[in-house]
Amino acid sequence: MEQQLSQLQTGLTKMKNKEAKIYFLTQDTEGRAIASVAINYQYVKILKEAGYNASILYEKKEYKGVSEWLPKEYAELPHASIETGELRVGPQDFVIIPELYGHVLEQIKEMPCTKMIFCQAYDYILETLQPGFSWTNYGVTKCITTTDSQKEYINNLFPSIQTDVIKPSIPEYFKVSKKPKTPLVAIHTRDPRDTMKIIKEFYLRNPQFKWLTFRDMRNISREEFATILGEACVGVWVDRISGFGTFPLEAMACKTPVIGNLPILKPDWLSQENGLWVYDESKIGEVLGNYVKNWLEDNLPDKLYEEMEKTIKPYSEENERNEVVTYFDGLFKEKTEEFNNSINKLSPVGVNA
Amino acid sequence: MNNTDVTVILPIHSVDGKFEEWFSKSIKSLEQTQVKPGQLLLVCADNKKIKDFMGSWKSPEGVKTEIVYNNGETDFCSQVNFGVESCETEFFSILEYDDEYSNIWFKQFNEYVNHYDEVDLFFPLVVDTDENGQFIGFTNEALWAMGFSEDLGYLDNNTLLKYQNFQISGMIMRKSKYEEVGGLKASMKLTFNYEFLLRATYNDTVIMTIPKVGYKHTNQRADSLFWDYKFSKDKQLTPDEAKFWIELAKKEYFFTKDRKIEYSV
Numbered sequence: 203m204e205q206q207l208s209q210l211q212t213g214l215t216k217m218k219n220k221e222a223k224i225y226f227l228t229q230d231t232e233g234r235a236i237a238s239v240a241i242n243y244q245y246v247k248i249l250k251e252a253g254y255n256a257s258i259l260y261e262k263k264e265y266k267g268v269s270e271w272l273p274k275e276y277a278e279l280p281h282a283s284i285e286t287g288e289l290r291v292g293p294q295d296f297v298i299i300p301e302l303y304g305h306v307l308e309q310i311k312e313m314p315c316t317k318m319i320f321c322q323a324y325d326y327i328l329e330t331l332q333p334g335f336s337w338t339n340y341g342v343t344k345c346i347t348t349t350d351s352q353k354e355y356i357n358n359l360f361p362s363i364q365t366d367v368i369k370p371s372i373p374e375y376f377k378v379s380k381k382p383k384t385p386l387v388a389i390h391t392r393d394p395r396d397t398m399k400i401i402k403e404f405y406l407r408n409p410q411f412k413w414l415t416f417r418d419m420r421n422i423s424r425e426e427f428a429t430i431l432g433e434a435c436v437g438v439w440v441d442r443i444s445g446f447g448t449f450p451l452e453a454m455a456c457k458t459p460v461i462g463n464l465p466i467l468k469p470d471w472l473s474q475e476n477g478l479w480v481y482d483e484s485k486i487g488e489v490l491g492n493y494v495k496n497w498l499e500d501n502l503p504d505k506l507y508e509e510m511e512k513t514i515k516p517y518s519e520e521n522e523r524n525e526v527v528t529y530f531d532g533l534f535k536e537k538t539e540e541f542n543n544s545i546n547k548l549s550p551v552g553v554n555a
Numbered sequence: 556m557n558n559t560d561v562t563v564i565l566p567i568h569s570v571d572g573k574f575e576e577w578f579s580k581s582i583k584s585l586e587q588t589q590v591k592p593g594q595l596l597l598v599c600a601d602n603k604k605i606k607d608f609m610g611s612w613k614s615p616e617g618v619k620t621e622i623v624y625n626n627g628e629t630d631f632c633s634q635v636n637f638g639v640e641s642c643e644t645e646f647f648s649i650l651e652y653d654d655e656y657s658n659i660w661f662k663q664f665n666e667y668v669n670h671y672d673e674v675d676l677f678f679p680l681v682v683d684t685d686e687n688g689q690f691i692g693f694t695n696e697a698l699w700a701m702g703f704s705e706d707l708g709y710l711d712n713n714t715l716l717k718y719q720n721f722q723i724s725g726m727i728m729r730k731s732k733y734e735e736v737g738g739l740k741a742s743m744k745l746t747f748n749y750e751f752l753l754r755a756t757y758n759d760t761v762i763m764t765i766p767k768v769g770y771k772h773t774n775q776r777a778d779s780l781f782w783d784y785k786f787s788k789d790k791q792l793t794p795d796e797a798k799f800w801i802e803l804a805k806k807e808y809f810f811t812k813d814r815k816i817e818y819s820v
Contacts, residue, residue, distance in 0.1 A: 380670070381670045381671075382666055382667060382670060384699070384707070384708065384766060385699045385766045410690070410692060410693060412700075413693070413696045413697050413699055413700035413703075414699070414700075415699070415700065415701040415707075498680060498766065498767055498768045499657065499659065499767070499768050500659040500662075500663065500767055
């Protein structure tokens with residue numbers, strides 16, 4: 203019992219000193235830019251700046267990292283690998299796993315830490331879970347997600363898991379281009395086939411606009427991505443299973459209107475007036491043709507730009523920082539109380555008195 | 556800014572036929588621009604019929620207008636050169652009497668000239684229409700096609716040597732550069748437009764297309780000069796003749812002055 207008590211007291215001290223570890227398990231993108239991974243890095247950066255002991259955790263020994271597509275300061279954040287045995291945790295520590303990594307839950311089931319899910323794409327939740335199994339079977343108690351609609355979905359699936367929403371931010375390098383916009387269409391689709399389909403259909407439907415250039419926004423660094431998006435006259439977005447919808451918000455931050463299909467789960471920020479939304483992606487070529495005609499005639503409604511500006515406001519880096527830090531402050535406070543309670547229970551009566 | 560440092564030069568060679576109808580539309584388009592040009596300069600052939608017409612004509616609202624009479628050569632090129640000599644603004648633009656500006660053109664120019672002060676000549680995106688106003692296609696747009704020219708949006712000499720179809724009506728050009736390059740050459744009867752651009756790019760004129768609709772050009776008007784060369788039984792050019800005029804432009808653009816070589820059309 204004394205050993206247990208000593209472990210708890212050590213853990214408590216680590217909690218109080220913010221030395222308890224927070225690991226964000228992260229996918230190896232092998233050099234490709236992926237918004238959900240960028241968010242993990244952003245959270246680790248925010249927590250480090252707030253004095254927490256946060257790290258990026260990856261599975262294999264080999265890990266390409268993000269130096270090719272995220273600014274240098276992200277690549278320099280602390281990293282740890284599961285395969286090389288760097289993942290050593292105690293009851294005071296936290297491991298945060300993406301929803302897609304259900305298979306890792308089995309590996310870390312017995313680890314004496316708090317296991318949490320970071321769900322950015324609800325559609326992947328069931329992908330790696332065994333039939334009949336829930337996150338609770340693996341000791342998961344908490345979940346962070348990015349929208350209220352995803353929170354509701356998760357609450358329905360796993361009612362006993364405490365789910366909270368933290369809104370991601372759109373980095374400040376997504377900004378309005380200093381020069382006027384160019385006749386360039388920035389296109390971002392989940393399935394690469396959709397990109398080519400939309401481009402070909404657009405040219406067939408609108409031969410008068412065959413001089414317009416499309417830019418596939420796949421596999422480019424985040425800062426170049428932001429520059430192109432700032433220069434483009436419109437963004438096209440197709441992602442039916444999107445959980446949050448980062449691309450449209452990034453485009454709005456650059457004052458670039460978006461034409462997109464409505465995702466199955468409507469993102470919290472999406473309104474009828476802040477973009478041109480279609481139910482059926484086969485309509486995108488037609489809507490884009492009309493949009494381009496109006497853009498060339500400088501005939502787009504001011505209301506669209508006003509709504510875009512309003513939409514993007516809550517997604518500032520400052521808001522995100524406050525939400526992340528407040529959430530983890532609360533988590534540490536809650537865990538400190540748990541530790542105190544356990545210590546009280548294990549300590550002799552006289553000591554408690 | 557409510558107006559812009561541009562003189563609009565509108566050459567008038569004759570007031571016969573449907574002139575009045577076209578001209579009214581053209582002037583109305585000027586009145587409707589969101590930002591007005593600094594001046595409208597009507598360069599008229601010096602004859603009684605035109606003077607009578609202009610005497611009873613009411614100048615447009617909100618646009619400072621001046622009428623000048625040219626008693627020299629009254630072909631399109633000479634009229635434009637005469638107009639440029641008379642204008643006192645930093646930039647000028649050419650408006651043909653049967654064409655129209657879009658209401659955003661000068662507003663767009665003001666925005667672009669602030670960001671691209673190295674540019675000497677801004678093309679508008681030209682909407683070509685038939686006589687009934689039906690859309691035919693765009694002109695000057697190709698500069699924004701990826702890989703078309705050396706720099707996206709800009710015209711260079713190499714690109715012009717391969718592709719001739721650019722429209723100078725509606726363009727806004729720096730007067731000093733126009734004079735440096737040597738103006739339009741009247742002797743280049745069919746390809747004065749092309750020869751001028753070749754010469755301009757050869758002399759380091761920076762040319763870009765503003766990717767906004769700036770000008771409506773009436774193409775294939777039955778009583779126009781180029782209609783005859785394209786469609787008239789007697790005057791239609793053979794492919795070899797058309798090629799001759801293009802090749803001639805490619806030879807002449809090295810000379811700043813019009814060498815006044817007489818070729819009949």
